[in-house]
Amino acid sequence: MKSTQYSEKVLDHFRNPRNVGTLEGDDVATGRVGNPVCGDLMEIYIKVESDRIADIKFKTFGCGSAIATASMVSELAKGKTLDEALAITRQDVADELDGLPPIKMHCSNLAADALKNAIHNYRAKKEPASDVKAPTECKRILNAEEFVGRGMYLDVEDISVFKDKRTLVYDRGDRSVDLAAKATEHTPRVVYVTGSKKEIFSKEWKTKLTDAGVKILYESEIVEIAGADDVEKVRIHNLDEDEEYDLFMDAVVILN
């Protein structure tokens, strides 16, 4: 079976998703599950009135089944009490959609989890973001010293060394922000890695970086630098998801 062999019902919810959007207010809670690295990220917003879900909205970055399951869960949960809504399972969502391709049952069926997360957050009266562990200080980066002079920079005098190089700049405050933004005059690909969460990262820095075309990776740290001779790969640890992955890069800047 192809991974995109969807039922008519899935396709209907994909084409005309119900309850797309966000909600705000004191009686609103948010659930957020998934990870853009895996290709799926889902946010569900619930507005609660006398223990019932009075309104529900969602946003999703994901494939066809991710969109359809979010839409279906929003229909199933609307009007239900919080306990009733908590009882909605992934299987219920899949059944209501006349089934999902087996390969999509786990990866793209996050909607029920996002709903549960929202209800828990409502009951705990807290935003989901607040329980994310923010890094306090940098851990030792494997091989960082070894690659100095071979694509790893602790100090930069002439920014044109980054010409046409995929360059990764580690968050060291103002100086590193300036350097990352300026580097884009020499190379189209600059990635800025910061341990900060998106919500608390300086607005001014963010504007400066995004205006210059720098890609920002929040809540991330460098674990290891690797390459046969020069820098070839950087291993990144995503703190939010506690996941590691490799990025192909030619230069890394960690200012002293």
Next chain:
Amino acid sequence: MITYFDYHSSKPVDQRVIDAMQPYFREHYGNPSSLHMIGDRATRVLEQSRLSVAEFLGAEKDEIIFTSGATESNNLALIGYAMRNRSKGDHIILSEIEHISIHNIAKYLEKQGFSVSRIPVDQYGQVSVKKLAARIQDKTILVSINYANNEIGTLQSIAEIGMLCRERNIVFHSDAVAAQGLVPLDVRRDNIDLMTISSNDMYGPKGTGALFVRSGVKLQPIIIGGGQERGLRSGTENMPGIVGMAKAAEIARQDMAGDVKRLTAYRDTLIKEILQRIPRAYLNGHPVMRLPNNAHFRFDGIEGEALLLSLKDAGHAVSTGSACSSKTLEPSHTLIALGLLHEEAHGSLQLTCGRFTREEEIAKIINDLPEVVQRLRKLSPLYKEED
């Protein structure tokens, strides 16, 4: 109107090819191995076909081995060469962005005790010849680099790599499937020792391919039987397929200049218009050193499978490097090797044109795509206008 932008996956067979194949199903059904007159005729046709394919590559007739397609040719080239020449060394070099068949054959060879180095590419998908040279060891026996990448269409510096391998006395294999018919191939000029091509990728029938094996390069067969194709590929020759492939090669030589001119214009229009009409859209691959039929994009904040399905609803057949549309749920290894983040690789769209692409198709996708991207971005928590 249905548009088709997936020529890298499959091509329709050219009518001229079908006409050439037709007599070989009922009228001329002979087996080249038979000694009677019907067999003799089949032998003559087989050798004429071999000559046509050889001329297409700048090779000699006896350097062409017919196979069942590009995957088999890649298997014969890598496994056949590595196993036969193990006494010379056990090290093989590839790029990070080879076709999946090459990557999986290399994994198989690793299990057989060979060691494999994978050369990183730059942000446009080009292999650095300097980095390649630095990885060569005394025990390196084989280098395999694709002529052009099958996803992003980046062309490699094949002549330079060929020269390097010749100087260092290492056999050089190139999978030319994505490039054939779009770039003039010449195995002598480029110092190529083994080259993979397929029939369907030049509008011939599926189930047929060929491997160029430079005279003097020794292989071990991977299919054992009656000893056809100089003992390198046993099994009765697929005559209709081979005749079709030869005809397709002749047409490709004749029509290449016209095809390339038309396709380049389509590609350039797609790239220019799509980047202009859609905010935060980017071109993947090389701006200049790319196949004339390949336009490959990524769009911030959306996922490729959802994009593919939406375009399907609007009557467009396209392809994506997104994980969600693959069997393994892994994003394309080629896009990751460019240095892209997973979420960027997920948001990619591959448009490949071909001999039968019409101008209306180009106009329709340019018209429909911005709206589809906008609709999906409205759903996405990753895309905010102000970011």
